[in-house]
Amino acid sequence: MLHILKNEEPQFLTDFKKKHPKKDYDSEEFAQYRPVLKAELIKEQKGLCAYCCGRITHEKSHNEHIEPRHPGKYVSNRSLDYTNIVASCNTSETCGNKKENHYDPEKFVSPLDENCEEKFTYYANGEIVGDKYTIDLLNLNAYELKNARKSVMRQLQYLDKETIETYYMNEENGEYQAYYNVIKWFWKTM
Ligand SMILES: [Zn+2]
Incomplete structure (x- = not known):
C-alpha cells in the first residue's frame, strides 16, 4: 500500500454538488461525471491501484468508495465525498471488487x-505481511499479486540504492512503476 495524498476536490465535483445538493454518486445526473472523476483519481495515484499498487488504466479500474457506497439499504452520504473515493483495479478476486461492502472503519x-505504509512489509517470495484484517479483506496475498511482487523483488535484489533510485523511482509521464510500494519499501530497507 502507498499513502495517497488527496488533492483538493476537483472543481467539477464542487459544482455538481452545488447544482444537485440532493443527488448522490448513483444518480443519473452524476453518471456522466463518473469517468471524469476516475481520470482525476488515476492521475492522483500516479497510475496505480489504491490497494495493490498494480498498474491501472481507465478501462481497467473503477471508482472505489473506501467507506462503501451501499453499507445498507441506502446510499452512503459520503458517496460524493472526494476524500472517500480512490481508484481501484478491476481484478475480481482482489482490492475493491473483493472488498465490496465489507468494511470495518476501526480495523x-x-x-x-498517513502511516499506512509502515503497516506492511514484504518478503522475498512476494508475500505481504502486516495488518491481517486489511490483507485478507483485499486479498493482497492472491497468487498473481504475490508473483508480481516477487518478480519486482528479483529485479531489485542485486542493484544498489542509487541505481534503484535512478531507474525505478522516477515518475515517467506522471506515473509510478507498478508495485512502487515494493520498490519503495525495498529501497528504504537498504
Ligand atoms: Zn488492485
Whole structure:
C-alpha cells in the first residue's frame, strides 16, 4: 500500500454538488461525471491501484468508495465525498471488487492513512505481511499479486540504492512503476 495524498476536490465535483445538493454518486445526473472523476483519481495515484499498487488504466479500474457506497439499504452520504473515493483495479478476486461492502472503519488500514505504509512489509517470495484484517479483506496475498511482487523483488535484489533510485523511482509521464510500494519499501530497507 502507498499513502495517497488527496488533492483538493476537483472543481467539477464542487459544482455538481452545488447544482444537485440532493443527488448522490448513483444518480443519473452524476453518471456522466463518473469517468471524469476516475481520470482525476488515476492521475492522483500516479497510475496505480489504491490497494495493490498494480498498474491501472481507465478501462481497467473503477471508482472505489473506501467507506462503501451501499453499507445498507441506502446510499452512503459520503458517496460524493472526494476524500472517500480512490481508484481501484478491476481484478475480481482482489482490492475493491473483493472488498465490496465489507468494511470495518476501526480495523481497515486505508491508503489515506498517513502511516499506512509502515503497516506492511514484504518478503522475498512476494508475500505481504502486516495488518491481517486489511490483507485478507483485499486479498493482497492472491497468487498473481504475490508473483508480481516477487518478480519486482528479483529485479531489485542485486542493484544498489542509487541505481534503484535512478531507474525505478522516477515518475515517467506522471506515473509510478507498478508495485512502487515494493520498490519503495525495498529501497528504504537498504
Ligand atoms: Zn488492485
